[in-house]
Amino acid sequence: MSTAVNPASVVRRASAVNPAWRYGRPALVLLLAGLAVGVPLWLVAVTSAKPQAEAITPNLDLPRHWQQGSNYEEAVSQGEMLHGFLNSLLVVVPSVALVLILGAGAAWVFARRKSKLVSAAYALCISGLLLPPAVITIVMELRQLGLAGTRPGMIAVYTGMYLSTSIFFMTGFIRAVPVELEEAARMDGASPLRIFRQIILPLLRPVIATATIMVTLYAWSDIFYAFFVLGGGERATLPLNLYKVASAQLYLNNWHLVFAYVVVMSLPMVAIFLVAQRKIVSGITSGAVK
């Protein structure tokens, strides 16, 4: 009982002791949030609603003339936003699905089997957590495989890059799940595939939520690898399109379009976060600190 009460009472007493902190802390939080997050987001929001003439030198003033509608429309038509959106989805969704499914299968074996060979394979598979992908020779290999500039090639590269993360988190998670759960099902005659589908995968749900958002976040906003693998062309993803629009910025002064693009590109991630916030936070934190 005392342990349940203690932390709260400590905090309360500390704030009772120091009134400056009691009122200073929320004030400081508000100030920091306003300056560090508020100002940049405000800039994006107002500039994306300004006409081009007002947006040439971006500032924090409210638009004298609101025209967010036509800006977003222009970003869609000129920046090929819908096309880019579709291209991004076609690459990111299969990559995330593969990372999760392949990762879960491997993590299950790595967590349950104990032999030198298995630990060696595990160590090799999580080496991608630290090692940088060799992007130049990836291009070389994809060319030889006939996958350069194609979506399957991009999906394969993303899957290879992010598998380490999902295997690492999932293996740690499965190790903490009692084997008895599986054994009970095995007694009832369940096959490994069935045990994996009906016991392991449902239990993995919290890690899957975290891995989904992290991998989606990385792949959705990636431009470096997309540059090398996909290039500009037909299959360009949203970040590649944003880069194109922003590079033209130098000559066209189109900050209003750049920021309309930024808003549209960011909204899906913010939406996913808001929907799955609690799961994501608990997943990130439980996986990282052991």
Added chain:
Amino acid sequence: MADTAIRTRTRTQKPAPAKGRAGKAGRLPRAAVHHPWWFALPAIVVFAAFFLVPNLLNFYYPFTNWSSYHPDIAFTGLDNFTTIAADGSLLRAIRTTLLYALLAAVFQNGFGLGLALLLEADSRFNRFFRAVFFLPVLISALATGYVFQSLFNQDGAVNGLLGTDIPWLGSTSWTLVLVTVIHGWKWMGLSMLIYLAGLKGIPGEMLEAAKCDGAGPWRTFWSVRWPMLAPALTFNVTTALIGSMNTFDIVQATTGGGPAGSTEVFNIYMFRIFGQGLYAQASAMSLVLFLVVVAVAIPLVIGLRRREQLL
């Protein structure tokens, strides 16, 4: 007689090893039957084919003349390395990247830990502002870069607000620091969450005991909380350092490697040189990045793990 004795002995001995073998034989296949290899196989194949193989190829192509100017690829020894060493880009890339990683890790962890301490108590106010400070993590790094470019341009919003005329992104010595602050800003929310989890993991009795012994907030922080945050620190510092060595988007969107190449990290260089068709030279730089990351990561992980055990 002796014959039968031997035979009986062998017969009586037989069941023992047979049992042992049966037990062993039963255990091994059981593992194979219950957690068959083929569950891990697809992941291993994809990872090997699209992560390990390119990294292995990266130990060969830097020693060739692979480029868009030659129809075939021939072995040329250390030519690419002498080229990038002679024009100074090798040392500059190493220096810039290491400095970038160090500063980015300092800012990301400093901001993250500060926010975690500010927003530690579990109130509705704090939960809301945790989400607010997590927002930058959700915005793509490229977009972040453009937002800050428009803020810090010489005719941008910051100079407009302050009434100054400072070339924030035009200094060969300070722009790198500013870009790493932006990097820290983008990822501080993630570090904050992990530090919050570390703070939550500190037993309440421990803080109470420190209080009973007359420790003030500073003393409690340095003697109790800071050491207890070691695992969170290990994770945050490792991911921040290694992750920021692989940086590209923020630098490309704010400075593009300039001014005068002062922010040209490995990936910016590779991107630029690859665009010129000098593939082998880009691959050589990629190999150096690989070696630098390994050289930093291994002692770092070992050192931080040891520190955790000492504290």
